[in-house]
Amino acid sequence: MKPVSTRLYALLGILAFATYVWAILYFLPTPVPKEPTYEQGPHLASREIPTNEFDELITEIKNDIGLPNIKVVVRVGPYFQERNLIAAIILVYQPTYYIVLDEKFLKELSPEEKNATIAHEMGHILFGSGSNFDRRERATTEMLADIFAARYVDQKHVSSLLDKAYSGYMIRKQRLEILAQGQ
Numbered sequence: 002m003k004p005v006s007t008r009l010y011a012l013l014g015i016l017a018f019a020t021y022v023w024a025i026l027y028f029l030p031t032p033v034p035k036e037p038t039y040e041q042g043p044h045l046a047s048r049e050i051p052t053n054e055f056d057e058l059i060t061e062i063k064n065d066i067g068l069p070n071i072k073v074v075v076r077v078g079p080y081f082q083e084r085n086l087i088a089a090i091i092l093v094y095q096p097t098y099y100i101v102l103d104e105k106f107l108k109e110l111s112p113e114e115k116n117a118t119i120a121h122e123m124g125h126i127l128f129g130s131g132s133n134f135d136r137r138e139r140a141t142t143e144m145l146a147d148i149f150a151a152r153y154v155d156q157k158h159v160s161s162l163l164d165k166a167y168s169g170y171m172i173r174k175q176r177l178e179i180l181a182q183g184q
């Protein structure tokens with residue numbers, strides 16, 4: 002059996018080491034948070050839009066869909082089109098809905114087309130966005146959101162928005178036809 006003093010020194014050594022580790026961790030400067038990446042969430046890798054031009058429209062739509070108390074934040078993000086995403090998305094991080102717009106794309110839009118974009122994304126609150134694995138279901142929700150948007154903005158602006166957003170996109174033509182029928 003070891004003498005008591007050896008065990009005491011061992012214990013003191015462990016304590017000293019623990020204190021040392023604690024002190025290092027305590028006094029280390031807090032790491033500066035890195036800019037969030039797109040992969041961590043497009044709503045993080047974006048900034049709040051410096052305008053209230055959509056507030057009225059969003060309030061109107063929230064009331065119309067019977068969800069007056071939800072929080073909808075519009076943000077402008079990096080270039081989604083470069084990531085094969087389309088011009089705008091809506092993300093739900095309860096209790097907040099984030100509409101994230103592609104900054105570059107937004108510059109190409111008229112005020113009416115911007116409103117059509119917001120209304121379309123708000124339509125997704127009502128109709129969902131469909132399953133990632135079911136193309137037809139996704140297409141259906143897109144068409145419903147288009148028709149929904151046309152309740153708030155003249156259909157021609159929704160069509161021209163689609164023209165700009167979905168050039169080359171396979172269901173674009175179908176969406177435009179359905180939109181025209183919905184009128």
Ligand SMILES: [Zn+2]
Pocket residue numbers: 121122125142143146
């Ligand atoms: Zn959509």
